[in-house]
Amino acid sequence: MxxxxxxxxxxxxxxxxxxxxxxxxxxxxxxxxxxxxxxxxxxxxxxxxxxxxxxxxxxxxxxxxxxxxxxxxxxxxxxxxxxxxxxxxxxEGFILPEHRKVSEMVMECGHAVPLDEETKKKREELGLEPIPETVQKYPEALEELKTLLKCCKFDQLVAEK
Ligand code: SF4
Ligand code: SF4
The missing domain is CATH 1.10.1060.10 (Alpha-helical ferredoxin)
Incomplete structure (x- = not known):
């Protein structure tokens, strides 16, 4: 620096x-x-x-x-x-392992905490759509998000140095 x-x-x-x-x-x-x-x-x-x-x-x-x-x-x-x-x-490359992990999740599935099968089941029991209106529901939107994150070099920012 x-x-x-x-x-x-x-x-x-x-x-x-x-x-x-x-x-x-x-x-x-x-x-x-x-x-x-x-x-x-x-x-x-x-x-x-x-x-x-x-x-x-x-x-x-x-x-x-x-x-x-x-x-x-x-x-x-x-x-x-x-x-x-x-x-x-x-x-400068100082990022906590937990934050790195969360960032990786966002890059992979668009959410820091993606829906698991149990939660989807509970939503259905409550009469809700198993997946709400997020990128998790729309693969093409997730791809767009990934492209945006790469354009911002977010992947490089959080990559292990
Ligand atoms: S409150 Fe904190 S930042 Fe503000 S003047 Fe006092 S020591 Fe400095
Ligand atoms: S935890 Fe609250 S009070 Fe403490 S530094 Fe952060 S903003 Fe300020």
Missing amino acids: SEKLVDMLKTAGFDVLSCMQCGTCTGSCPSGRHTGFNTRRVLRDARKNKAEVLSDDDLWLCTTCYTCQERCPRGIPITDAILELRRLAVR
């Missing part, structure tokens, strides 16, 4: 340099209450251009509840900045 993290965030509209390290975000974070995730530290390390911010699995512990963003006295869109950091992390 040649460009500085703080500059990339700024380009995306996130001025993390205005953070005064008050800790309101960390104190408000429901995820941080149960894990080692520390919002203030993520912001601090991003300001310092620490590349480890992107490789740290903790980056994925934010539930995107937006509490910190609502409470930040400096008005920093923290949650959105975390989402941008995740986007940069994936671009």
Whole structure:
């Protein structure tokens, strides 16, 4: 990663340099209450251009509840900045195995959680079509989705590096 993290965030509209390290975000974070995730530290390390911010699995512990963003006295869109950091992390090849698996499912069948036979049976028992109106029902639509994902290079993005 040649460009500085703080500059990339700024380009995306996130001025993390205005953070005064008050800790309101960390104190408000429901995820941080149960894990080692520390919002203030993520912001601090991003300001310092620490590349480890992107490789740290903790980056994925934010539930995107937006509490910190609502409470930040400096008005920093923290949650959105975390989402941008995740986007940069994936671009650098840092992606959790679980997320890779989900992405593979989407590429294969158009759903992160495809319908299984048991669910189809339950739907029929309830008087519903076994498969709802999604790409799973229409093979040609699924092929179109696959083409779109390839055009976006999504397959390359989530491939094991
Ligand atoms: S609440 Fe805002 S200003 Fe305070 S530490 Fe978090 S990001 Fe920085
Ligand atoms: S949006 Fe993420 S970082 Fe912010 S309070 Fe919620 S879980 Fe914590």
